[in-house]
Amino acid sequence: MQAQRQLKIALVGNPNSGKSSLFNMLTGLNQKTGNFPGVTVEKHTGISRLPDQTQAQFIDLPGIYSLYPRSLDEQIVSEILLHHRSPDCPDVVVVTVDATNLKRSLLLVTQIIDLGLPMVLALNMMDLVAKSGISYNLISLSEMLGVPVVPINARTGTGIDQLKTVLSQSIAPPTREIFTLFDEAKHGVKELRETLGTDNDYEAYQFLQQPASLSFLSSDERSFIDQLKEKHKFFPGKFHGAETVQRYGFIQSLLDEVTLKPRPETHQGISTRFDKIITHRIWGYVLFFAILFLVFQSIFAWATVPMDFIDGLFASLSNYLTDTLPEGPLTRMLAQGVIPGLGGIAIFIPQIAILFAFISILEESGYMARAVFLMDKIMRKFGLNGKSVVPLISGVACAIPAIMATRTIDNWKERTITILVTPLMSCSARLPVFTILIALIVPDKMVWHFFNLQGLALMGMYLLGFAAALISAYIIKFLIKVNERSFLIMELPTYRWPKWSNVGYMIVDKTKAFVFEAGKIILAIAVILWVLASYGPGDHIERAEEYVLEEASREALAEHELEDRIAAYKLEHSYAGILGKSIEPVIRPLGYDWKIGIALVTSFAAREVFVGTMATIYSIGSEEDQTTIKSRMRAEINPDTGGPRYTPAVGFSLLVFYTFAMQCMSTIAVVYRETKGWKWPLIQLVYMTILAYVSALLVFQVLS
Amino acid sequence: MTSGKRSVAQMKPGEVAVIAELEDDFISLKLMEMGCIPGATVRFNFSAPLGDPICISISGYELALRLEEASSIAILN
Structure with a gap:
């Protein structure tokens, strides 16, 4: 071409x-x-x-x-x-x-x-x-x-x-100069133009006004500009205010000239009437929380239908490939590593699309600015921004879209803090872990004939996550040092109907960004974790069947029981199993054994994997339903004490660990994408892991 | 106390005033760009339920700012 x-x-x-x-x-x-x-x-x-x-x-x-x-x-x-x-x-x-x-x-x-x-x-x-x-x-x-x-x-x-x-048509550059340079600035501007050869005075003037924010200047140019600034006593912001005043003077006379009918100076527009309700001391917050609830509810509930569909689709694709392709390591890699990895990316699309549909509508309509207006004072105390509320609440459904939603926060520090604490909000992936552990250790009893004790415990976990997010934000506020002063000078735009095509473009844009940028990392980690869980040193994996048969020769096992036993054996002897065993000394003070250790390793892919790993490791993989896993876990004996493995102390310790730990590779990938580097995701991983470890340790030691 | 010098932060809902000067160098540049220049008419619309931030009308549109910023805008009275 x-x-x-x-x-x-x-x-x-x-x-x-x-x-x-x-x-x-x-x-x-x-x-x-x-x-x-x-x-x-x-x-x-x-x-x-x-x-x-x-x-x-x-x-x-x-x-x-x-x-x-x-x-x-x-x-x-x-x-x-x-x-x-x-x-x-x-x-x-x-x-x-x-x-x-x-x-x-x-x-x-x-x-x-x-x-x-x-x-x-x-x-x-x-x-x-x-x-x-x-x-x-x-x-x-x-x-x-x-x-x-x-x-x-x-x-x-x-x-x-x-x-x-x-x-x-070819457009000629404007020749008018609206801003008249101040006399004190003229010499510096003239000298700069002669040396650097800028197109016009105002460009040269800008170079002198704010060289620090123009990264394209070479170091030679920069030092020359610094000398000039010294010589002509330019300092940042010296003429800035006067320039703005001069420009507004011009604008006023321009408007006097071109306005054919002067605007009546009223402030009683429709927007003002809306604001009476939307920023009302009671109705304002009622509406705000109603909207948040709607957003939360729809990510939580409506997204499950397409998510189940995507889940099923990738599962059958994986089965199809296993059945049709010749058996071998490549097929296994494709069917059990890559395809589930891709599925793990696609599964987030419904949630991302729904959240951004809402965010786009809230921004387009002008409501977002009011939400900031309402929440600013409360959130500011925690080093957050009024806009942090939307990511935080969405984080209860899923941290991935929530962290992507922090883009709307202009202040860098407030945005970073929001990103760092959002994963502490209990997301929907923790729910299966919570329900199974709570069912295991909290009796199914009613308190005061009204509250279910297990329900209360579950709510407690959510509140714990929320409190941890706010407290962490408050602490991080003092740790991040920036010269950026926090201020709020924000236009409250007039209310408008959202333009639906813009909402559509936003959804497409955000989904693409997630799939292509964070998706790469998620896929890579998924494949690595799969390799860790399916391969191991020596011949234990290949000859798992023989070993298990030998071991179980005196027991009469049904075929599926035998298969489950083999799966458990393979997992135990895989790299992930070895990793789980090798971290046992570290997690023993929390009350965990190597089996829980393996679950911790594999559930790094996503927290809900904990349940599946438990099923595999306790050899009940083929009948993976909650009641079976629960009764199997309940029957598990701790060889050291002779009592049950899952005492309330261990159970609560695990609950707290899963509330605080950054057990989610997709979140890490999306934080990497949003902060453009590994610094913040690593800091986040470290602080959340330490928080989880120390809290779980305290819980276990106090309760046992 | 200087002779009754007031700022936008002390205005009452519905009150209209003229901006005298901007007293905080860092914030003033931003405020001026948003239309808060000396001589401009400012109207205090309402404050957020918790008293902060506030909403003012300036240059024909609505602007939200915190009391901290508003107190740097001195008004004529």
């Missing part, structure tokens, strides 16, 4: 300006999600064809309010727009603006105009402006700003064709 001219078009705008809707409108499903090199910021690109057949690559940049970045997301935008000599520098910048909020939006517009990149101003939500009885003279707006202005409606698609037409 011959190299075709591809136009690079960057979409820039405030959060809530409809930028993502516009991006979805322009590119449809021709989208790709990647990451900006070296950082965790997501990069959305998409291809579209313009009316003159030019191919355009659109890049959806993170929402910003100004060119002065406050977060990593925002810094990316400044870097892309200021690095004019980079091959990634956009040919055209489309600035999307919420026309109902023109005044504040114009601050960013004027900054970008001053950068001198060819740009188009896309005025979104013009229909809402018209409804409120205001009209703007778009011709004089375009003339005064010196850039083309296109009214659009990113929800219905109105004006998109016109925008594409404007984009296909």
